[in-house]
Amino acid sequence: MSAWDAGRPILTAGETRAAEQALFDGGMSVEALMARAGAALAELVWRHAGPVDTLIVCGPGNNGGDGYVAAALLRRLGMTVRVAALAAPRTDAARHARDGWGGAVEAFAESAPATVLVDALFGTGLTRGLDTAVATKLAALAAAATVTIAVDLPSGIATDDGAVLTEGLPRFDLTLALGALKPAHRLRPAADHVGRVVVGEIGIPTDATGLRELARPRLSAPTAADHKYSRGMVAVAGGAMPGAALLAATAAQRAGAGYVALSNGAGGGPMALVHRPLEALIDDKRVGALAIGPGLGRDSAARDILAVALGSARPLLVDADALVLLGQPGLKRLGALEAMAILTPHEGEFAKLFPGIASDRLSRARAGAARSGAVLLLKGSDSIVAHPDGRAVIAPAAPAWLASAGTGDVLAGTIAAMRARGLDAFDAACAGLWLHGEAARIAGPALIADDLAAALPRALEQCL
Ligand SMILES: NC(=O)C1=CN([C@@H]2O[C@H](COP(=O)(O)OP(=O)(O)OC[C@H]3O[C@@H](n4cnc5c(N)ncnc54)[C@H](OP(=O)(O)O)[C@@H]3O)[C@@H](O)[C@H]2O)[C@@H](O)CC1
Ligand SMILES: Nc1ncnc2c1ncn2[C@@H]1O[C@H](COP(=O)(O)OP(=O)(O)O)[C@@H](O)[C@H]1O
Ligand SMILES: [K+]
Incomplete structure (x- = not known):
């Protein structure tokens, strides 16, 4: 469903x-x-x-x-x-x-x-x-x-x-x-x-x-016929701040992706994480989601990485710094992509990306989705997922302990894992958001983003 x-x-x-x-x-x-x-x-x-x-x-x-x-x-x-x-x-x-x-x-x-x-x-x-x-x-x-x-x-x-x-x-x-x-x-x-x-x-x-209202997703467990690529291959484009990209990549692994590759990483992280250059990843048709933004930075190198990602045919998830760098030309490109992209701004990023859309949060999320032609997840204590066709889903309040550095990076990786397992952009954003909120409940008070990623398997278990 x-x-x-x-x-x-x-x-x-x-x-x-x-x-x-x-x-x-x-x-x-x-x-x-x-x-x-x-x-x-x-x-x-x-x-x-x-x-x-x-x-x-x-x-x-x-x-x-x-x-x-x-x-x-x-x-x-x-x-x-x-x-x-x-x-x-x-x-x-x-x-x-x-x-x-x-x-x-x-x-x-x-x-x-x-x-x-x-x-x-x-x-x-x-x-x-x-x-x-x-x-x-x-x-x-x-x-x-x-x-x-x-x-x-x-x-x-x-x-x-x-x-x-x-x-x-x-x-x-x-x-x-x-x-x-x-x-x-x-x-x-x-x-x-x-x-x-x-x-x-x-x-x-x-x-x-x-x-x-956001509902718990129903997700299937791997079957005997599955292999690592069929479970979903995620690429994370790293940049200036390797920790954030590493968090996103780890979250994608913990949310059930079968293969996660990180480019421009500084090494480190789980041994199961593959380090590969972005150019190789964008040509790999098995990559079902490319997440870009966490830890990307905003310098000229970051702009170059974003341009490569925007030129690829992989389904995109655009977060954090990449949202700020996108600008109007980037937005236009997004709308023309074959695979619908997912944008995950918080309020500050939203305001930079869509200057002049000033209204209540629900209207803003819908207007941003319509203007970009992408699924837009407006983060906050009442996160909203909006589809360009006008449909929207509101998440019930998530634990405020999520107000902690890096939790957005975990959300990006989680949604990328959902997209790579074959969900469409809207369903992937919704499923990832639900798992993120549930992982926060499981991780409990004073959680840090690393705990959140570690709690994802138990959140996922509830969806099988
Ligand atoms: N529709 C149905 O068939 C059914 C509806 N159902 C029920 O009805 C509710 C909606 O009912 P409703 O439309 O009559 O409006 P309601 O909220 O009772 O108030 C409107 C009145 O208040 C006034 N007013 C407004 N603000 C004001 C203020 N700040 N301070 C002072 N006055 C103020 C306003 O007058 P105004 O001065 O704005 O002209 C008007 O006179 C709905 O929530 C559900 O509970 C169920 O029974 C199922 C059947
Ligand atoms: N007060 C709060 N209550 C519930 N969820 C929150 C609250 N504040 C932030 N969040 C959630 O935490 C995450 C923060 O993401 P983000 O702002 O991108 O942080 P970062 O860039 O540090 O990763 C989002 O998923 C957001 O919805
Ligand atoms: K009332």
């Missing part, structure tokens, strides 16, 4: 509305869909918080409507549940839901805290940050609660770009994503506020999405 098919769909606010509309066009009522959403919420509260006193704070839209539905269901289960409203319902469905609750409705500003706080103020309809008084009250209720649950999204974050629009927004324990994940559940800084995310299946169609 491809990385695209394996990942859970992520819908924007607009896509969610369109998906809901498709159900309504098919004859379903808004009230019926809200009944499903409210039931999913009631079940989540019941399962995760138990029969303790609960306060559900409801906004004026359908997010608030979900809250009223859940309140009525929880009361029926015998729970002590109170409802507080920020404003009267403004949609027919939310009014219907409040009528179904029928009990007392406190004023939000005066409501007392409870053990469980359910935030049903705003969801995908949020258009601006919360007023200061509302934000302060929500934070106080959250601070006094033992368990905090957000309906669809914590109120105060932008659904589509991961922006936090409200100062002092609480970090919730749990978020019930209705129908599908939204970008804000995975994009930082919003993602820092969602806690554990549970997707509530309410039956909305999700196939029109252009965005998915």
Whole structure:
């Protein structure tokens, strides 16, 4: 299964509305869909918080409507549940839901805290940050609660770009994503506020999405018919700083490549690493991926090495210094290559390579892929893989211990191994990114890039 098919769909606010509309066009009522959403919420509260006193704070839209539905269901289960409203319902469905609750409705500003706080103020309809008084009250209720649950999204974050629009927004324990994940559940800084995310299946169609969550890849183990070249041959073009290229090459070996060759290396590294000149490697048709950038340097020698790599027919992975040296002519060459290339910039490299693309991270990654004609992996604490055709995958948060020199070099080698084993550029970037995050979890606190490479086999094991 491809990385695209394996990942859970992520819908924007607009896509969610369109998906809901498709159900309504098919004859379903808004009230019926809200009944499903409210039931999913009631079940989540019941399962995760138990029969303790609960306060559900409801906004004026359908997010608030979900809250009223859940309140009525929880009361029926015998729970002590109170409802507080920020404003009267403004949609027919939310009014219907409040009528179904029928009990007392406190004023939000005066409501007392409870053990469980359910935030049903705003969801995908949020258009601006919360007023200061509302934000302060929500934070106080959250601070006094033992368990905090957000309906669809914590109120105060932008659904589509991961922006936090409200100062002092609480970090919730749990978020019930209705129908599908939204970008804000995975994009930082919003993602820092969602806690554990549970997707509530309410039956909305999700196939029109252009965005998915990174999923664990399924990879095959070598069979009796395999030999070292069929498992994937990786070439790493080294340069001024041999350590970085060596890390990338070692990572490619540990990620399962059958043959890894390093050019311009200073020697050293695993005995199994082959040292060969770049000119010989680019003419070797067995090379399934050529990684260039880690430790390349930015001098004239580095430019020459990059020119050789760009002139080769080997599938390219362009990282680090090579991204900075590429420039506009290099980008043009990339787009014209027969085998789709992979670019792995961090934010700084991205800004140098694509001056003038200033937007949220997801839009930037997509624009960079479209402009280069290459798969673009925008690194960071919420890494994104974008295809030139507009599809994108967001990785769940990886351990921040990855913020350590050389971990990007390990990622480059890991992705090169995936590309060389025969995955297409998009799947290789996704598989490598997943293995990298998992290796970081395995390596644990204070990891160094060498540990990460050493942990790759155990990450790989989980994909077989
Ligand atoms: N669609 C469906 O059928 C279903 C949807 N479902 C649920 O509905 C949610 C989306 O519902 P929604 O579209 O009604 O938007 P919602 O987030 O409740 O708020 C919109 C209201 O808030 C207002 N407003 C916005 N920002 C504000 C602010 N900062 N401060 C103050 N006010 C602000 C805005 O008015 P405005 O002032 O912007 O005109 C408007 O009145 C979705 O997340 C899911 O939970 C499920 O029930 C399944 C069925
Ligand atoms: N705070 C963080 N949380 C999670 N992952 C991070 C964080 N900071 C960096 N990373 C990851 O660590 C790697 C760093 O790569 P890079 O910036 O190229 O470093 P280097 O050039 O030193 O190898 C990337 O995969 C990036 O996504
Ligand atoms: K909410």
